[in-house]
Amino acid sequence: PDSPKQLAEVLFEKLKLPVLKHAKTGPSTDVSVLSELAVVHEVPRLVLEYRQITKLLRTYLNSLAGFIHPRTGRIHPSFNQTGTETGRLSCSHPNLQNIPIRSEIGRRIRTAFVAQDGNVLISADYSQIELRILAHLSGDETMIAAFQADQDIHKIVAAEVFGVELDQVTPAQRARAKGVNFGIIYGQTAYGLSRALGISKTDAQEFINSYKKRFRRIEEFFSDCVARAKANGWAETIAGRRRKIEGFDSQNPQRRALAERLAINSVVQGSAADLIKIAMINIQRRIEKENRPTKMLLQIHDELIFETPQESAEDEKNFIVSEMANAFKLRVPLKVDIGIGTNWRDAK
Numbered sequence: 001p002d003s004p005k006q007l008a009e010v011l012f013e014k015l016k017l018p019v020l021k022h023a024k025t026g027p028s029t030d031v032s033v034l035s036e037l038a039v040v041h042e043v044p045r046l047v048l049e050y051r052q053i054t055k056l057l058r059t060y061l062n063s064l065a066g067f068i069h070p071r072t073g074r075i076h077p078s079f080n081q082t083g084t085e086t087g088r089l090s091c092s093h094p095n096l097q098n099i100p101i102r103s104e105i106g107r108r109i110r111t112a113f114v115a116q117d118g119n120v121l122i123s124a125d126y127s128q129i130e131l132r133i134l135a136h137l138s139g140d141e142t143m144i145a146a147f148q149a150d151q152d153i154h155k156i157v158a159a160e161v162f163g164v165e166l167d168q169v170t171p172a173q174r175a176r177a178k179g180v181n182f183g184i185i186y187g188q189t190a191y192g193l194s195r196a197l198g199i200s201k202t203d204a205q206e207f208i209n210s211y212k213k214r215f216r217r218i219e220e221f222f223s224d225c226v227a228r229a230k231a232n233g234w235a236e237t238i239a240g241r242r243r244k245i246e247g248f249d250s251q252n253p254q255r256r257a258l259a260e261r262l263a264i265n266s267v268v269q270g271s272a273a274d275l276i277k278i279a280m281i282n283i284q285r286r287i288e289k290e291n292r293p294t295k296m297l298l299q300i301h302d303e304l305i306f307e308t309p310q311e312s313a314e315d316e317k318n319f320i321v322s323e324m325a326n327a328f329k330l331r332v333p334l335k336v337d338i339g340i341g342t343n344w345r346d347a348k
Contacts, residue, residue, distance in 0.1 A: 001047050002054075004029050010043070017041060052105065060099065060109055067094050079299065086266060087241055087273035089299050097300050101348070110345035120313050120340050122294075123347040124320050125303040127335040128153060129272045131181055133238065136330040137267065138221035142214075147332035154178040161210045180211050184218075187261030222264050229263035238271035238328070239278070275334075276302060279327035283320060292316065305344065313340050 021028040038045035083090025100106025135143040146156040158177035190205035247259035298305035341347035
């Protein structure tokens, strides 16, 4: 199964499955082909499962064991302050920020990360932090009102764009709204949205146009981000951190488009990075000042992982939520999803 040539021979010559796509060396056996063939035959499904398991084995399980410290029995990764352009911490030796979470078999790997006897892990995760920052920075009244009322922001956006009542929003409409809500921060194009949602490029462009028309303050904010970065040569986050951006005057349209995307997401993602760092600093100061029993272990994007004694878990959970929710004063409330468990998966 690790040989595309041999796999193609089995699938298309022996099993007589249809050839859906060609690569340079012959019939393609990439994930899109196997996913389609898996509907009609078990072998492609098993190959997909095999690829998933071997990737998890090679990338995580085999390598993680080599990082266990002989004295502590723990893994001690490094966190790098300047490892990313947006200002988020990066993690190395090993990188624990890419431990899988989407698939069930991937989530099982997280059960290997356990608290010491008598302790529990606390997972505290900012909810939709970048969208909340976008609402704050843009001043868009509809988005601000939705967050202030603790409503489902994706349903709100779908209702606004599709022109239907909130209780009439279908799951498919909500999915499209969610795709645009998150994709727009990263400058997603109609082509990218169509691929992500499995819709036509025309439908995707129409949805993006409707979104921009209804949420004009967000579109105006994006234009302001680009104009300021073009004039100054840098983008600036909510805490005043700057990122140099070049390429606005490039003859290459793709290079110019990239500069514009960076001008926007450097502000939004960079501000999210500022916010969680401020929360981390404030939490650690209180841990040291008040001699609290909690240890901050990991920062995974918008999530912080702590370890604390079982009997202190509720008090420490409330303390963590309070600090994270009040790390920065925005026009919308900061919401923190929190969980407790003896291992990382159960805490999440």
